[in-house]
Amino acid sequence: MTGPRGTPRVRKRERGGLKIDLMQIAALAVVQGVTEFLPVSSSGHLVLIGHLIGVSGPQLAMDVALHVGTLLAVLLVFRADVRAMARGAFDLAKGAHTPGAALLLRLVVATLPMLPAGLLGRDLLVEHGRSIATVAGATMVFGIVLYLSDRREGRRAIEKMTLLDALLIGCAQMLAFIPGTSRSGIVLTAALFLGFRREDATRFAMLTAIPTLVAAGTLLAAGGLAPSDSLDWGGLATGAALAFVSAVLAIWGLLAWVRRASLTVFMVYRLVLGCALFLLLAWS
Template sequence: MELIQIFTLAALQGLTEFLPISSSAHLILAPVVTDYADQGLAFDVAVHVGTLAAVVGYFRHEVVSISSDFFRALLSPAARSRESRLGWMIIIATLPVGVFGLLMKSLVETDLRSPLVIAITTIVFGILLLVADRIGKRQRDEYDIRWLDALVIGLFQALAIIPGTSRSGSSITGGLFLGLSRRAASRFSFLISIPTILLSGGLLTLDLMSSDTPADWLSLGLGAGLAFITAYLCIHYFLRFIETIGMLPFVVYRFILGGLILLFLV
């Protein structure tokens, strides 16, 4: 792979994984727009590792606190805390994407990767994000999430199996509809991305293990590193400014992207 291709695809993955604008749409469309050769499964795994390392690294204190309190509460119910409860909510929110991912894997890899599907989902879920941002009460934080809330957010996240939907965008939309603040909806979306990326990365790794394609370790390492840097910075600045800027800039971007796809690629 050429250096410019590695940089472009890794930066796209790092930025779009956590912004509500769909990483899958950008990675599917990038070879079409740029005439790059397909980056291959190994590179997809590498950039997933990079984004996973970024979100775990950014939320390292929360991950340690939630994990330790969760297992402590399993051993002693009297030790239950809001962190252990949040751990259960993360698990519940992850269940739908695991189920839908296994059931729809073959369909997603074939029929749903078309530019028309991506354009429609990009625009439709942009509208839903705008509506949720406008009508949501934005009064709750992630520690107020109940099991039914977590399940609803998980179902929204599962819709992101369809390219163009955006995993972070759909789960944030669900959180906003349920009255979470923008920051809380985003933080919970990023936290549930950890097991979700682990699941998707695990499936990609299983596919990769059955492939005989030789690995370009330099390209994979650069891709993972660049994805880590861009994803970490994206999470930091998104959470810092999201309460101020709102979701409108991302909605406008989705409308423009969907319109361009319909105009030039459909």
């Protein structure tokens, strides 16, 4: 069931706390974990989930927990890159130019355009985030654009990425605020159009999730969480764990896929999802 404004309706615990149904937790955690990294639309899946099981988005505390779970997943899978960037930060402070420092700079530059866009993006999500037509259209359009970019795959590696490349990818990433676009999908698309190898473009798309997840989780937490005695800590831990596991599997699966095959399957999937959303709109 959903409450006002499409938010999940929660039921009271005996001592006055709030608790989300386990089925809702599982659905939200899997959607967050998988769609954060696969080039598909998280908005589109949330719309379908909202229709099927009556949940269109998590509570604030649960949302933070899911972001923590997915953040830990990408930090684990790319721990070598994270360690290199951590050392690179010290190298930059000393004026040394190392591979880790270069990767950190690329990530920072690719993230910068998201900061001013975030204010406008939040308003866009509030106004149009629940529009089935907007989500369905963007899901299909950007799925086709992803396919076209995959046809342009080049041979460039991340190590050859310039700061201008990173900035262009960051500007493209701003499109992720359009519901139905997919943040990882648009980063992957931009990198492929710039001539990067599919595997390297995918790796960079995963790495750009780190500052995005940190920023999103921080903003959510700053929005004000419920008093600690009203939180369902068991539910939050379950959600974070499920998001972590599903995210790790999604990252491993995508990395294995792009080493062997094209991204056509994701374009087809997005077209099917978009059509399903338009059918849902027609029947509602």
